[in-house]
Amino acid sequence: MAIVLAGHQYGKAENRVVRFQRDTPRHEIVDLNVTSTLRGDFADAYLTGDQTKVLPTDTQKNTIYAYAKEKGIVSVETYALDLARHFVDDTEPVTGARIDLDQYLWTRATVNGVEHDHTWTRSGSEVRTAAITVSGKGSEQEAHVVAGLKEFTVLKSTGSAFKDFLVDDYTTLEPTEDRVMATSLVATWRYDQTCLADGFDFDAAYDAVKSAFVAQFATVHSLALQQTLWHMGKAAIEAVPAVAEVRLAAPNKHHFLYDIGRFGIENAGEVFHADDRPYGLIQAIVARDDTPAVPLAWER
Amino acid sequence: MAIVLAGHQYGKAENRVVRFQRDTPRHEIVDLNVTSTLRGDFADAYLTGDQTKVLPTDTQKNTIYAYAKEKGIVSVETYALDLARHFVDDTEPVTGARIDLDQYLWTRATVNGVEHDHTWTRSGSEVRTAAITVSGKGSEQEAHVVAGLKEFTVLKSTGSAFKDFLVDDYTTLEPTEDRVMATSLVATWRYDQTCLADGFDFDAAYDAVKSAFVAQFATVHSLALQQTLWHMGKAAIEAVPAVAEVRLAAPNKHHFLYDIGRFGIENAGEVFHADDRPYGLIQAIVARDDTPAVPLAWER
Amino acid sequence: MAIVLAGHQYGKAENRVVRFQRDTPRHEIVDLNVTSTLRGDFADAYLTGDQTKVLPTDTQKNTIYAYAKEKGIVSVETYALDLARHFVDDTEPVTGARIDLDQYLWTRATVNGVEHDHTWTRSGSEVRTAAITVSGKGSEQEAHVVAGLKEFTVLKSTGSAFKDFLVDDYTTLEPTEDRVMATSLVATWRYDQTCLADGFDFDAAYDAVKSAFVAQFATVHSLALQQTLWHMGKAAIEAVPAVAEVRLAAPNKHHFLYDIGRFGIENAGEVFHADDRPYGLIQAIVARDDTPAVPLAWER
Amino acid sequence: MAIVLAGHQYGKAENRVVRFQRDTPRHEIVDLNVTSTLRGDFADAYLTGDQTKVLPTDTQKNTIYAYAKEKGIVSVETYALDLARHFVDDTEPVTGARIDLDQYLWTRATVNGVEHDHTWTRSGSEVRTAAITVSGKGSEQEAHVVAGLKEFTVLKSTGSAFKDFLVDDYTTLEPTEDRVMATSLVATWRYDQTCLADGFDFDAAYDAVKSAFVAQFATVHSLALQQTLWHMGKAAIEAVPAVAEVRLAAPNKHHFLYDIGRFGIENAGEVFHADDRPYGLIQAIVARDDTPAVPLAWER
Secondary structure (H helix, E strand, O other), X not given: OOEEEEEEEEEEEOEOEEEEEOOOOOOEEEEEEEEXXXXXXXXXXXXXXXXXXOOOHHHHHHHXXXXXXXXXXXXXXXXXXXXXXXXXXXXXOEEXXXXXXXXXXXXXXXXXXXXXXXXXXXXEEEEEEEEEEXXXXXXXXXXXXXXXXXXXXXXXXXXXXXXXXXXXXXXOOOOEOOOOEEEEEEXXXXXXXXXXXXXXXXXHHHHHHHHHHXXXXXXXXXXXXXXXXXXXXXXXXXXXXXXXXXXXXXXXXXXXXXXXXXXXXXXXXXXXXXXXXXXXXXXXXXXXXXXXXXHHHHOO | OOEEEEEEEEEEEOEOEEEEEOOOOOOEEEEEEEEEEXXXXXXXXXXXXXXXXXXXXXHHHHHHHHHHHHOOOOOHHHHHHHHHHHHHHHOOOEEEEEXXXXXXXXXXXXXXXXXXXXXXXXXXXXXXXXXXXXXXXXXXXXXXXXEEEEEEEEEEOOOEOEOOOOOOOOXXXXXXXXXXXXXXXXXEEEEOHHHHOOOOOHHHHHHHHHHHXXXXXXXXXXXXXHHHHHHHHHHHHHHOOOEEXXXXXXXXXXXXXXXXXXXXXXXXXXXXXXXXXXEEEEEEXXXXXXXXXXXXXXXX | OOEEEEEEEXXXXXXXXXXXEOXXXXXXXXXXXXXXXXXXXXXXXXXXXXXXXXXXHHHHHHHHHHHHHHOOOOOHHHHHHHHHHHHHHHOOOEEEEEEEEEEEEEEEEEEOOEEEEEEEEEEEEEEEEEEEEEEOOHHHOEEEEEEEEEEEEEEEOOOEOEOOOOOOOOOOOOOEOOOOEEEEEXXXXXXXXHHHOOXXXXXXXXXXXXXXXXXXXXXXXXXXXXXXXXXXXXXXXXXXXXXXXXXEEEEEOOEEEOOOHHHOOOOOOOEEEEOOOOEEEEEEEEEEOOOOOOHHHHOO | OOEEEEEEEEEEEOEOEEEEEOOOOOOEEEEEEEEEEEEEOOHHHHHOOOOOOOOOHHXXXXXXHHHHHHOOXXXXXXXXXXXXXXXXXXXXXXXXXXXXXXXXXXXXXXXOOEEEEEEEEEEEEEEEEEEEEEEOOHHHOEEEEXXXXXXXXXXXXXXXXXXXXXXXOOOOOOOEOOOOEEEEEEEEEEEOHHHHOOOOOHHHHHHHHHHHHHHHHHHOOEOOHHHHHHHHHHHHHHHOOOEEEEEEEEXXXXXXXXXXXXXXXXXXXXXXXXXXXXEEEEEEEEEEOOOOOOHHHHOO
């Protein structure tokens, strides 16, 4: 029996890059948290401490900031693709790179009814995410783009039930015809290779997927959060042809009807306690059946 | 020398009340985190363990939820006033009560361009706060209302300088004519007694103060965050006559120009690192000079 | 009516200073989060943007790091006193300074049963705090030292009751003779002026106060968290003569007996749900009656 | 092209179970955060909203609390194995179950030098984790145990270098012979099937792995965090024969030497700034070459 190095990767996590466009008086802001991960021929760094093939994480940081200007940020996906390709193409020992990023969104401030040129307030409605994987050198190279959002908290005050479920000796839950349904959605979706063509509009695709999510969450009369997730995933694929696969993880943020009947006060679905923990956690993968799965695209 | 109980208070913290209006198909949501604090004749609970005069924190919780329906929530301030007065008026040993609350804001979801009746997304732009103090029984009773906001993150990409400051042996900072200015504002403002009149519109006052803050932050050419705070406080008082005093605490969320000149790339105020810690912390109290200070209103 | 600047202060928050002693092979670590706050003649910075009297927060940062070596850290309190006195004594417009700090504690790593010279693991048992206030110039100067701890989580599985409390229309709580009591204690205590004498041992005082807290929490058969706090405060003063006043804030971290009787399983105080929110919050001030109150020492 | 449900699972996350042993006056505490995940025949819940085969997450919660007494907690791993097997064996549509848990550690309080029978303080040195996967019915069933720890923060003030690394156009880092190395380790290790035998001592194995980690971190003169991780993983396997594979993720918590030379003060590795972000993130998998990989054991 021998002990072996069975896997490894390394990078620089959470680079807080803020990029402004100041070419005109009306500035633009892109606010990012970028993480790089490199894969390749680094075993010696582990086994013998030899750093000859290790590009320092400090260098990765410098590159992440430099590329915000050198390549620019047409969309967060193209910026991350540029970074990932650079690390693989221009660094001999690197055979694969992954760029994960969070984008914090800002809303232009309004002063006397007019949008201000260079002031924003942070919008907290969601964090946009992207994860780009580039693997292989030269003509062997493949690239995969996963977009996403997280901390997207949605709630409906009616239009959701949960009943007719399986019952065992430990089941005490009462079925309900009408409840509050709320979640803080984490969604990621993989684009197929058509997204790599020039001019693919990642921002429009993001908006279309998000709108599809909201519309289904709102309008599906939900028999379970599971059912809502299925419809959300399906609608996203229908809305954007380039979406090959959608992964959804949804905590069921429980709102418990508070028992104020004890005090002679009726509670017709009006007063709830928003509980912290525990919470249901529902997950689903919805995919087109005409594209192969790409495990590499999801590997962190 | 004797050891004495020099002060005490107790309550129930962080009651997560969610209240819906469902009287029409178009529902409304109020999402709160409510903390009660009672002051009064409770020394025996500390000194001898005698609980006879102690209203359990569990009872305070029940009341907080019950009042969300029983009294309703016309505004968060009136709801909190109802609660504080109840604890003082209806509980013999209680001589003072403070209600602190956070309100999490929601935006109605849009489906096919139309606002949805019963679905919302959480807005992250700020948390609205209120702190109500009621003190004394019967005709001696006084009530004070402090409104506020927190986690209100604003940023401007130009229109801010910092120069001509005091220099000592430990000073290495370079003056700057043009920098990024960003803060996550915590503001609280005390209304004078006119706010206790029937029909005072707390929501309109809140909106007017917030608009004043944004307008000043955006339009004042800032020579220091201090100066911006002064103008924000002043504008809030000018915008809402009932505001007697504004307290502002603003972390200076530093954005450092990233040195990409080392790589031959010009950085004309375009690429920044958003740093976490340390940060400047600037505080100011701006007040009308025609109203007495009310320390009690701020005592936590 | 005029609008006036009624108060102001500013400083540099959360400087993460780590200081090692490396004079011998057995190194020592002090790991701090330091915040400075300056008070004085800074109104012009607010009113007109004039920074002539403003010592930059960046300079305060430099000083905080420099003093970790220049003055050293005999105890966190003496280090903070040195800093506060420097800002007041050596900066003309500064008339008062406050230094707040958190100290993260580390435990020397053990390798083969022997303590290691230069490796530690972070101890999570509590965060030690200190808050030093220096006010006034020259012979008018006064200094106050408040020590403390926070995130000190203690729990007892028996020896705590809650019963015979006040009951009103909203009371549904059942009295209990035996419950779990747990809290994440925030305690601060003010030393009297004897602590300013050379050779006062702040570390020994800290250890004695903490031991007193633990002993009382463990051994007092508690009729309420209030009673436990009183005994903790009293014991701290008895243990350390220099302690003039103790302030305690204790969230009652509720542990609810889980109802497994529904499944035919007895629960004799054995299985609990540790709830997050809401929680009771109990506060007390315990003081010697032979020393005047010092509001300035507590002003943040 | 059709849109299909390509994957799904669901469960109850973050059940905060606290279990006491009270059979003797000297009580014991086990403090857990337990998450269940069920896999199986649940597609109808997604596709049509049919809940007939869905065991409510509320039932899973009840079971998690009930088993803390019904089965007891000999070790966290055996408790989780009992739970996972129950869900698979006793619920017809369930074909696989995963139990993830965090254990918060407590230290017995010391009063007058003696350990107290029923009072503890929370130890913050690390969080112990376990992840149990049970898959398949009857004789086809397999079970896998992954143990771990997280939030385990270790630091060494010397004995670490970083030099001779790859240099490209964006490299500005200076090599160093002596630096501070610190990490907040996340480690997980998979036991082989011998751990399923009666009497396997999971607690002893945990302690041995943790000791091996600490010893290597302290004593390896590190040429890179990569090298330290390799030695930590290798030592864990050598220390506990049942360990088949170790996975390590280590943020390089950067401590930057603070430039106080500008003020004429020497800094011989004594004063550092502990930075928050960005940070290097180094990962490694170390394994025995005589056991097959088990991807299922790691699938979340």
